[in-house]
Amino acid sequence: MARPMTMAEKILAAHAGLDEVEPGQLIECDLDLVLANDVTAPIAIKTVREITDRVFDPERVVLVPDHYVPNKDIKSAEQAKIVRDFAREQGVTHYYEVGCMGVEHALLPEQGVVGAGDLVIGADSHTCTYGALGAFTTGVGSTDAGVGMATGKAWFKVPETIKFVIDGKLAPGVTGKDVILHIIGMIGVDGALYQAMEFTGSAIEALPMDERLSISNMAIEAGGKAGLIPVDDVTRAYMDGRVERPYTAYYSDEDAEFARVIEIDAADIVPTVAFPHLPSNTRPVAEARDVRIDQAVIGSCTNGRLDDMRQAAAVLRGRKVHPDVRCIVIPATQQVYRQCMEEGLMDVFLDANCAVSTPTCGPCLGGYMGILAAGERAIATTNRNFVGRMGDPTSEVYLSSPAVAAASAVLGHIGLPDDLEPVACAADAE
Amino acid sequence: MEFKGTVHRYGRDVDTDVIIPARYLNTSDPAELARHCLEDLDAGFVEKVAPGDIIVAEENFGCGSSREHAPIAIRAAGVDVVIAKSFARIFYRNAINTGLAIMECPEAVDAIADGDVVSVDADAGVITDETTGQTFTAQPFPPFIREIIEAGGLVNRWKARLG
Numbered sequence: 001m002a003r004p005m006t007m008a009e010k011i012l013a014a015h016a017g018l019d020e021v022e023p024g025q026l027i028e029c030d031l032d033l034v035l036a037n038d039v040t041a042p043i044a045i046k047t048v049r050e051i052t053d054r055v056f057d058p059e060r061v062v063l064v065p066d067h068y069v070p071n072k073d074i075k076s077a078e079q080a081k082i083v084r085d086f087a088r089e090q091g092v093t094h095y096y097e098v099g100c101m102g103v104e105h106a107l108l109p110e111q112g113v114v115g116a117g118d119l120v121i122g123a124d125s126h127t128c129t130y131g132a133l134g135a136f137t138t139g140v141g142s143t144d145a146g147v148g149m150a151t152g153k154a155w156f157k158v159p160e161t162i163k164f165v166i167d168g169k170l171a172p173g174v175t176g177k178d179v180i181l182h183i184i185g186m187i188g189v190d191g192a193l194y195q196a197m198e199f200t201g202s203a204i205e206a207l208p209m210d211e212r213l214s215i216s217n218m219a220i221e222a223g224g225k226a227g228l229i230p231v232d233d234v235t236r237a238y239m240d241g242r243v244e245r246p247y248t249a250y251y252s253d254e255d256a257e258f259a260r261v262i263e264i265d266a267a268d269i270v271p272t273v274a275f276p277h278l279p280s281n282t283r284p285v286a287e288a289r290d291v292r293i294d295q296a297v298i299g300s301c302t303n304g305r306l307d308d309m310r311q312a313a314a315v316l317r318g319r320k321v322h323p324d325v326r327c328i329v330i331p332a333t334q335q336v337y338r339q340c341m342e343e344g345l346m347d348v349f350l351d352a353n354c355a356v357s358t359p360t361c362g363p364c365l366g367g368y369m370g371i372l373a374a375g376e377r378a379i380a381t382t383n384r385n386f387v388g389r390m391g392d393p394t395s396e397v398y399l400s401s402p403a404v405a406a407a408s409a410v411l412g413h414i415g416l417p418d419d420l421e422p423v424a425c426a427a428d429a430e
Numbered sequence: 431m432e433f434k435g436t437v438h439r440y441g442r443d444v445d446t447d448v449i450i451p452a453r454y455l456n457t458s459d460p461a462e463l464a465r466h467c468l469e470d471l472d473a474g475f476v477e478k479v480a481p482g483d484i485i486v487a488e489e490n491f492g493c494g495s496s497r498e499h500a501p502i503a504i505r506a507a508g509v510d511v512v513i514a515k516s517f518a519r520i521f522y523r524n525a526i527n528t529g530l531a532i533m534e535c536p537e538a539v540d541a542i543a544d545g546d547v548v549s550v551d552a553d554a555g556v557i558t559d560e561t562t563g564q565t566f567t568a569q570p571f572p573p574f575i576r577e578i579i580e581a582g583g584l585v586n587r588w589k590a591r592l593g
Binding site: 039042047067075151157193367393 | 443445448452453456457458469496497501519520524574583588589592
């Protein structure tokens, strides 16, 4: 009988060919997938070439140009070309060209490339997003990813797990984004350093998959190595008929050892905004109404999925973005973009005077498509608000849910959907 | 490996966006990245840093993005070793993999001042503040990490393994 283990430990043990592992143990694992993007893949590709002529399995290498594509400048075009040429040469099946691509961490779950029980490394820190599917997936640098592409293997130090139990009912308007901002505000940006986070409880079970993905996505902002959510009916309904390989649900044993168990009453979580310049610098939105904004960004791997678009559109329907604000909406994948059109959300965004972009990471990391001038402020549904993250080093980024970002875009300052004047003739706008 | 240089001291949560802002990530050329190293945190860093200098910082150095451009930029700017109270996980791996020496030593970080001259014996884990004469011992690397460092990085370790 193996020692009681957490779901993170079980996934790592299974991929190391071991019956059991324990925190601190250094293991070598077989990888299900290795991911990189147009910024990180060029260095990873160099690494591959130093070791071998062929990737370990062209069906298990995933290359998603998403950060600076459609190419923002000549240098970006060269980087994207390196990735494209490599994908063709190696016969990489999961290469997503402009027109098919999306923001990687929205795209892979949507396309069924990743599933429960998988072990995935990606040369992008938000690779932890897929923990919401019950997978152990973690961000690494380009060299680790390159070695992974060449060999199919990576070394891991088995992390301890912090278990979060969030019981109760979230208030209306409180989303997965507010849950994770609340947690990061509570434990700090290194509160889960070198540790896995496991999110459980009735409030998590009640969340749709898109909001769960937002929670796991930001595990890294607490220093977490992975952000796992146990598989349940919601996960299965999302994965069945979508995931291209068989999947396995792993659950923490009842007597598994956790580094900490943190219990949170869902009723204590309110719509939350993270002030500059750390995601842990959180305050209730209700206490941030004096912050005027110049821009709102709704999108990214954190909040660029269909439910996010619907929540933003529900606020923007029949309203106009404040004349002092630029509101940029970026559906994270082609499929989300198309669904927005089919559901009429594009009309809502355009009628509200939003700019709607093709999928890209663009403004989230200060690449392009919405860069801030000196002293400007943005509210964004993205994941980081470090100094200079979205532009000039004196600009400021405030992190929030899509509904709060949309409401703020209309108000011209940070605020709640409830702060808005009711829409006249709402029935006509439907 | 032994290092000696002048200390540039910073606070906690030095993130990879300030180490190398994403607006420069349209290249992975080390020399180009070095020209913008730490510019959003300390605009004068690139001008004042000299080859062999040392960065000292508090907790969670290198948090945020997985960009390996961060340790590459630091090393290309001339810094051979970073001493911190703790490192963010991905940066820790990236530093080991790219040959940037890192040391965890909270006592040294508390004692060393900006501008001090510090010498480091990375193999023994000994840090000496030459300005004050104080000596500190850093957390030793686990044997497995030491193996990667001694092999000259992760790629060389794999090349040796695959023959």
